[in-house]
Amino acid sequence: MSSSTTNTPPNNNPHHSPQTLLSTLLSLTESHIIPLTAAGVKSGSKLFGAAILSRSDLTPLTVATNNERESPLLHGEINCIQQFFATIPPSARPPTKECIFFATHEPCSLCLSGITWAGFNEFYYLFTYQDSRDLFGIPYDIDILEQVFRVPGKGDDEQSLRGRPLYNKNNKFFRSKSLADLIEELEGGEEEKEKWRGEIGRMKGLYNGLSETYQEGKSKGAESSSVWK
Ligand SMILES: [Zn+2]
Known part of the structure; x- marks a missing residue:
């Protein structure tokens, strides 16, 4: 693509229906991401997870969760991208533009950049x-975007910024x-x-349990290299 001024990324084919995407991503969360997350939160890592799927048939290629125990940069998404490149040989690895990325939680500024790069x-x-802040007690995605990246323009006030x-x-x-x-x-x-709102509600229930384990570990001083817990 030459220097394009369009705000539209390349057309993503094949196109999957919202229903297929919902069903695939929610079952992948339950079957693969949540079990990995359960192990991570017990050892002091946050409850964020990610997956990379082949766009052609929605096969999961890499699934990973947060590993802040090891490094504050190993967010679920970054860990997933690292593993995608580290564990799949180049000959078997599809180009990233032929993949779909999934994050259990809206990606933070670090991960938005990682996904883009x-x-x-x-x-x-x-x-x-808002869910990460209000349901899971982790306000830093919003905090960092507001404090680091949101530069007030002339005439901006608190309300216009918000x-x-x-x-x-x-x-x-x-x-x-x-x-x-x-949905x-x-x-x-x-x-x-x-029906699908109900499914998401059920997923929230599963994550509430994981969140309690994480917050409990945090209050007991679980080992983590993360500064912003
Ligand atoms: Zn992140």
Whole structure:
């Protein structure tokens, strides 16, 4: 692609329906990411996880979770990208633009950059920044984006700053959506949407348990190299 001024990343083919994406990403979370996360939170790592899937058939290629016990930079997404490159030989590894990236929690500024630098152009997430702050007691995604990246323009005040999105969800590098956004795109009517909202609610329940383990470990001084716990 030459120097493009468009805000639209390359067309992502094949196109998967919202229903297929919801079903694939939620079952992957339950079957692969949550068991890994359960082991991580017990040893002081945060409850964030990620997966990289082949876009062609949605096969999971790499699944990983946060490993801040080892390094404060090993967020779930970064750990997943590292493993994708470290464990799949180049001959068997699809180009990142032919993959779909999934993060259990909306990626922080570090991970947004990691996803971008690695060339993934489509990602989805289950929990939003607000969920990370309000449900899981981890406010730093919002804090860092506001404090480090949000430069007030002339005439900006507290209110106008608060109304501004924290990052571009659709830009020339990637397109991103929450699973809740996918539910809104479903064509099956309100009943179908409710079914998937229920599934997300059930997932929140599973994560509540993981969060309690993490917060309990944190209060007992679990070993972690993370500064912002
Ligand atoms: Zn991150």
